[in-house]
Amino acid sequence: MDKYITTFKIACAILCIQGLLACMSDKSITENKNPKTMNIKLEWSAGVCAPKLYPIEVYRGDFYTTTDWEPIPNGGIVEAGWGDNGMNMGETNIIPEGFKITYFSYLENKFYTGKFELPHAHIKQLFEEGVIDYRTNKFETYIAIIVGMAPEGILMVWMKTYDKQIEIGRYQASETDLDWEIFRPTIPIAEKTEYVNYIINIRATTVANFEKNGLSHGLWDTYRIKYSWRPQFDFPQGSSVGGIDLKMYNGEADFVWGETLTKNAYAKRALTRRIEMLWKDETGKDWGTDIFFDEAELFEAYKTIYRNDKELESELVFKYNHNRSSLILSLRSKDEEIELRKCKIELFERTK
Numbered sequence: 001m002d003k004y005i006t007t008f009k010i011a012c013a014i015l016c017i018q019g020l021l022a023c024m025s026d027k028s029i030t031e032n033k034n035p036k037t038m039n040i041k042l043e044w045s046a047g048v049c050a051p052k053l054y055p056i057e058v059y060r061g062d063f064y065t066t067t068d069w070e071p072i073p074n075g076g077i078v079e080a081g082w083g084d085n086g087m088n089m090g091e092t093n094i095i096p097e098g099f100k101i102t103y104f105s106y107l108e109n110k111f112y113t114g115k116f117e118l119p120h121a122h123i124k125q126l127f128e129e130g131v132i133d134y135r136t137n138k139f140e141t142y143i144a145i146i147v148g149m150a151p152e153g154i155l156m157v158w159m160k161t162y163d164k165q166i167e168i169g170r171y172q173a174s175e176t177d178l179d180w181e182i183f184r185p186t187i188p189i190a191e192k193t194e195y196v197n198y199i200i201n202i203r204a205t206t207v208a209n210f211e212k213n214g215l216s217h218g219l220w221d222t223y224r225i226k227y228s229w230r231p232q233f234d235f236p237q238g239s240s241v242g243g244i245d246l247k248m249y250n251g252e253a254d255f256v257w258g259e260t261l262t263k264n265a266y267a268k269r270a271l272t273r274r275i276e277m278l279w280k281d282e283t284g285k286d287w288g289t290d291i292f293f294d295e296a297e298l299f300e301a302y303k304t305i306y307r308n309d310k311e312l313e314s315e316l317v318f319k320y321n322h323n324r325s326s327l328i329l330s331l332r333s334k335d336e337e338i339e340l341r342k343c344k345i346e347l348f349e350r351t352k
Contacts, residue, residue: 057103058073073088082220082251083146095127103149103173143162154170160253234317235318242280244276250270276288
């Protein structure tokens with residue numbers, strides 16, 4: 001009899017262990033090596049985006065696990081910008097293993113579809129690691145997973161916090177023949193061409209861009225090229241930079257502050273399309289800056305600096321102009337420096 005009791009106890013212990021493991025499943029993250037992330041509450045929203053001037057509309061899509069799913073937003077034209085979290089739907093706590101999506105590209109007059117695996121372990125790790133929020137100095141985890149749709153079936157997925165957005169993967173959808181009556185049941189198939197042309201033609205800037213650049217073949221992958229660079233502040237002694245917000249062409253974003261900014265190590269980054277910066281000058285005045293880069297000028301400068309050595313390290317340099325009415329920006333390597341003259345720079349004094 002004793003051996004049966006022992007066997008029963010062992011079986012119960014195994015079941016208890018299995019139950020504990022189940023409680024630590026993808027539905028919630030209850031423990032982490034970093035004590036600041038213990039018992040975090042996981043709530044994120046699914047989002048979608050498309051590049052400006054390339055209108056897209058989602059028919060249907062989902063993030064999914066083997067046991068659960070979360071719908072990807074649909075209905076309404078998406079065109080806010082590459083990486084922008086332009087549309088959200090609900091909240092969930094699943095950690096997705098994959099996603100599927102079907103959408104319509106207006107400029108191409110085509111449907112695309114696909115079902116893809118996601119890096120589940122990496123996504124879970126990112127949720128657990130989270131970030132320390134600049135505003136609160138407290139731990140925050142990721143609040144959105146965004147699917148970006150570009151022409152020719154190009155898909156990107158990012159994870160987003162308030163201070164950071166990182167690329168999860170690049171995917172390729174395939175053309176598909178979805179019945180128009182399913183996608184637009186209120187518009188007869190005989191009126192499809194008229195309807196699609198109407199959606200395009202009411203967007204004059206979209207039409208002009210398409211006539212000039214077509215579908216911009218290869219552009220979205222060009223945006224993903226990364227170089228080893230860092231911001232460098234050539235300000236007078238006594239100045240201090242509190243934070244610099246980098247918005248990248250590839251849809252990533254990073255607010256650099258605190259110890260990371262103090263160390264200011266070189267990092268592999270895509271090129272930045274916009275920068276917002278907070279700092280104090282040597283007199284103690286608080287300043288802010290909003291910088292928009294000229295895409296052609298910036299990419300040409302990096303191409304020139306890195307023409308002979310792709311592993312080179314460079315600095316994006318900030319300094320005052322002669323009367324402190326604005327800033328001068330340049331890209332600098334150990335051998336040369338190229339001034340960026342076409343940036344749009346807004347410099348303003350901040351009040352507390």
